[in-house]
Amino acid sequence: GAVVSQHPSWVICKSGTSVKIECRSLDFQATTMFWYRQFPKQSLMLMATSNEGSKATYEQGVEKDKFLINHASLTLSTLTVTSAHPEDSSFYICSVASGGLSSYEQYFGPGTRLTVT
Amino acid sequence: AQSVTQPDIHITVSEGASLELRCNYSYGATPYLFWYVQSPGQGLQLLLKYFSGDTLVQGIKGFEAEFKRSQSSFNLRKPSVHWSDAAEYFCAVGGNNNDMRFGAGTRLTVKP
8 A cells, every 4th residue: 555654743833833744645646635633532533635736625614724735746745734723732644545446545644743832 | 424433432352352343334325444443643554444345354463344234334353352452443434535434433452
């Protein structure tokens, strides 16, 4: 399967600042990437679907102006949390949609732990 | 829209005992079903998946799962649990639009 990396693995920022998280597909050209958020002891919640070269599709209840997604190339998608607040503290995980016969499978990155103080 | 239910929030088993984690799904068409495992602070690792064909699916680390359409279930099993299996387990259902929905997860504790 595809190898997916995320950077940084953890970040601490002050309230009101912005944080950018990178998701890279290291060995696979990904036209579609997904961003999930996971609060402690909870499941993964899909935030948005990121499509290369076009605007991301956000799930209901996710503020697109707060969580900016850019998928500028087939190997990189970024999530920027703007004007972060403590309630944005969470574990953010990206995934890559595979292509071909197993196009229904996703490969996940290791996650980014965001703490907003 | 698809959804997944994992009825058990937390399960404790003794090392060497058998394990079954339950998963029920709701999906209007043929579902694509997955089981993932997550260790604390880590990403997700795919244990196994079902797309079509044989309803008994073998995965990594000795896990298997059985798809039962009549019961809308995809339960995960392992005949003998190891202490290293302690983790959070997520069942997920996907469709042909690359969308994927996760269950709430089941936390597995293994007693020595």
